[in-house]
Amino acid sequence: MTQGVHPRLTKGSKVLGKWTRQQWVVQGALGVGANGAVYAVRGADHQRYAMKVCEDAGAVAFEWGLLEQLSAHGFAFPKPHCIDDSAAHPSLYFYVMELVDGQPLDVVWPRLDAAGVKRILLATAYALRHLHKSSHAFCDIKPQNLLVNLHENQCVRFVDVGGVTPFGRSVRQFTPTSDVAFWGLGERRASARYDIAALALMVATLCETPPKTLSQWPLERRQAWMLRTIRGLRQKRLSTLLEDAVYGRINHADELIHRVYDLPADRRPVVAKAHRQAAATGAVASGSTALGQQKRKSQPRRPGKSTAGRADWTERLMWYALTCAMISTAGAWAEYLR
Amino acid sequence: MSKEAMIRQILVITDGYSNIGEDPIQCASEARRQGIVVNVIGVVDKGDMGVVGRDEAMSIADAGGGMCRIVHPVDLSATAQMMTHQTMQMTLQQVVNQELQSVMGKSTEELPPADRSRVMQVVDKLEEEVGLHVVVAIDTSASMKDKIPTVREAVRDLALSLQVRLGTSQVAVIAFPGAGEQSTKLVQDFSDEVDMQGLEASLQARGGTPTGPAIRHAISLLKQLRHDTSAVEFEDGPRRDYA
Numbered sequence: 359m360t361q362g363v364h365p366r367l368t369k370g371s372k373v374l375g376k377w378t379r380q381q382w383v384v385q386g387a388l389g390v391g392a393n394g395a396v397y398a399v400r401g402a403d404h405q406r407y408a409m410k411v412c413e414d415a416g417a418v419a420f421e422w423g424l425l426e427q428l429s430a431h432g433f434a435f436p437k438p439h440c441i442d443d444s445a446a447h448p449s450l451y452f453y454v455m456e457l458v459d460g461q462p463l464d465v466v467w468p469r470l471d472a473a474g475v476k477r478i479l480l481a482t483a484y485a486l487r488h489l490h491k492s493s494h495a496f497c498d499i500k501p502q503n504l505l506v507n508l509h510e511n512q513c514v515r516f517v518d519v520g521g522v523t524p525f526g527r528s529v530r531q532f533t534p535t536s537d538v539a540f541w542g543l544g545e546r547r548a549s550a551r552y553d554i555a556a557l558a559l560m561v562a563t564l565c566e567t568p569p570k571t572l573s574q575w576p577l578e579r580r581q582a583w584m585l586r587t588i589r590g591l592r593q594k595r596l597s598t599l600l601e602d603a604v605y606g607r608i609n610h611a612d613e614l615i616h617r618v619y620d621l622p623a624d625r626r627p628v629v630a631k632a633h634r635q636a637a638a639t640g641a642v643a644s645g646s647t648a649l650g651q652q653k654r655k656s657q658p659r660r661p662g663k664s665t666a667g668r669a670d671w672t673e674r675l676m677w678y679a680l681t682c683a684m685i686s687t688a689g690a691w692a693e694y695l696r
Numbered sequence: 697m698s699k700e701a702m703i704r705q706i707l708v709i710t711d712g713y714s715n716i717g718e719d720p721i722q723c724a725s726e727a728r729r730q731g732i733v734v735n736v737i738g739v740v741d742k743g744d745m746g747v748v749g750r751d752e753a754m755s756i757a758d759a760g761g762g763m764c765r766i767v768h769p770v771d772l773s774a775t776a777q778m779m780t781h782q783t784m785q786m787t788l789q790q791v792v793n794q795e796l797q798s799v800m801g802k803s804t805e806e807l808p809p810a811d812r813s814r815v816m817q818v819v820d821k822l823e824e825e826v827g828l829h830v831v832v833a834i835d836t837s838a839s840m841k842d843k844i845p846t847v848r849e850a851v852r853d854l855a856l857s858l859q860v861r862l863g864t865s866q867v868a869v870i871a872f873p874g875a876g877e878q879s880t881k882l883v884q885d886f887s888d889e890v891d892m893q894g895l896e897a898s899l900q901a902r903g904g905t906p907t908g909p910a911i912r913h914a915i916s917l918l919k920q921l922r923h924d925t926s927a928v929e930f931e932d933g934p935r936r937d938y939a
Contacts, residue, residue: 426813
């Protein structure tokens, strides 16, 4: 079987549900991946939703079942709305869910300071704790599957439910660089520990983009690269946290939450400057092909390191001039009043 | 359905078209008749596989009832696992579909989506519990030289994924061409883990591409295993193979 391309839904096309007779108007594509496409749609109630479309009725039905099951445990995943088949298009199966607002983590990452990283890690750890309570692991933890909206209270949401696996079962969907087995540091079995290690590996690969040839390297060399990256971080408490997680020494999301609370929350970046640059360019390259990519707003760029240095110098000059002016005015007044 | 049910697959990893021995497409249809699914991954790096290679890869997969993907070395490992998983699911879905047809006169697609979702949860559970035998046939012709380290890692990675399944999983590895005049050779017989030293020693790139004989060899390995295991499990009651 070779997977055919399903008729791409274009903006304005209408999808009529065969079973519910509801109509959806497509507003644009949010992402296309190997196992289907996600579109932004508007329902008859004028609300906006996300629609996952696939040619494989089984895959759609399976993901839907997972979403429904998980909606009882926390709100990390999009809320399921309804499942249906298209009445007009042949073999177009879909389900409709909440449209999650936010940007993929790799887009947000280069602009984050230590406080932002702490906030995001904490939100992710809490979301994982909720999920783990249902005895499921997320498994496919990658920047494109974590949508960040720093204006929301719950600032990290999970998309792509396809990888979610009951504890104890083999992991079916993963991203190699976030997978402990790929690094030779553990087995590929769904557990709380697997997720926590995956989160740590993801953070490490966000801090420094792995070399292209990584998958050809033997295990020892991969491990050495990972260890060097983690230990090279500016924030020592973050390095030890990541190292413990990657080596499977953090077994429970509660413990992860405790450890994240201990991280410093200052305004400095967590990566040294040279690394930061590399990470930023890598993130942009992978971000443009991101699957779960939602609308990307153009954000005003915060001043980089070099402009910050110049600002310091002019600021100092300004204060110097002001002080001189005040002293001379005070002197003049003193002279006048004497 | 019980845990002793078996799914059998052949995974061909190649970078070109066959030029020695019998027609691989015929061998793949032969496999399919025996209830064995044939998947093909074409690995390309700088250049392309060429139209001939690409067409042949697709035709082998079509004839073998499996999937075909042309990928860069970076994606090899993930693709091997995705294909194994998806084709297992396909096989099981076919079985479930047949059962549904005979019991209810409906296929999965004709069920309301909510019921479909329940059926899929059953398929998913079966997939984790069913036994799996995979033969990985690796093209070691001269042009594969630079890609062999990646292929080796991908095979190891596939075995890692299969090891943690609840059902039994056995992987065998053959290389084509074999040593000397042999068209294929057995690198590793069925086992639940991959012997990396063995792979390193015996995957040497040289010679032409006897894809057909490799598929033939894989079929005979799977058939042999079937006889052996049915003899062992005979006391547990009749075995059931998905064809």
